[in-house]
Amino acid sequence: MERPPNLAEAIDAAAEALLGVLEGAASRHSVPVSPTQLRVLSLVSGRPDVNVNRLAELLDVVPSSASRLCDRLEATGLLRRVADPRDRREVRLVPTAAAEALLRELRERRHRAVQAVLDRMPARGQHELLLALLAFGQAAAMATTTAAGSESDPPARTA
Numbered sequence: 052m053e054r055p056p057n058l059a060e061a062i063d064a065a066a067e068a069l070l071g072v073l074e075g076a077a078s079r080h081s082v083p084v085s086p087t088q089l090r091v092l093s094l095v096s097g098r099p100d101v102n103v104n105r106l107a108e109l110l111d112v113v114p115s116s117a118s119r120l121c122d123r124l125e126a127t128g129l130l131r132r133v134a135d136p137r138d139r140r141e142v143r144l145v146p147t148a149a150a151e152a153l154l155r156e157l158r159e160r161r162h163r164a165v166q167a168v169l170d171r172m173p174a175r176g177q178h179e180l181l182l183a184l185l186a187f188g189q190a191a192a193m194a195t196t197t198a199a200g201s202e203s204d205p206p207a208r209t210a
Contacts, residue, residue: 062187069165076164077157083127089157091120092129095144096154100135102143129153 077089084092094109095101101109107117121144124130129150135141146154169177 072164072168073161076160083153084124084129088120088124088129089154091117091124092146092150092154095130096146096151099145100143102135102141106144124150 074086077086091106091110094106098105098109103118103121104114106121107114110117110120121130121132125132129147131145131147132142133145135143172180
């Protein structure tokens, strides 16, 4: 099957629309942190052994920028630094219960917003979208795995 010449443009437009729906779900309610801070909380929440240096790698920023982000989140009561029980010299980042509740609430709002858009699509279109997204995800994962083995690391940015 030949790819339509504007498929990449259509995907880009759909991604922009999806981002608009997701951002709209967050902005309609007062979220006490910036999008970057939300990303930090999300990354830390999904990785129980993350420290500031690893967080900096995940964000593609220098460690001092990641540390300042953590300072701000710690000051708001959304993040804690704790000693690693296996190595007391190592400091781990742990989201607080308030951070977990914030992430859960935001995730639920985003899911409802996306579902509202899906509800406006015919069932067949939803099924085709699901299959296409699964295939796209698999292809992207393969491309990421291949690229990770062949590229050098880009320079770190500041946040």
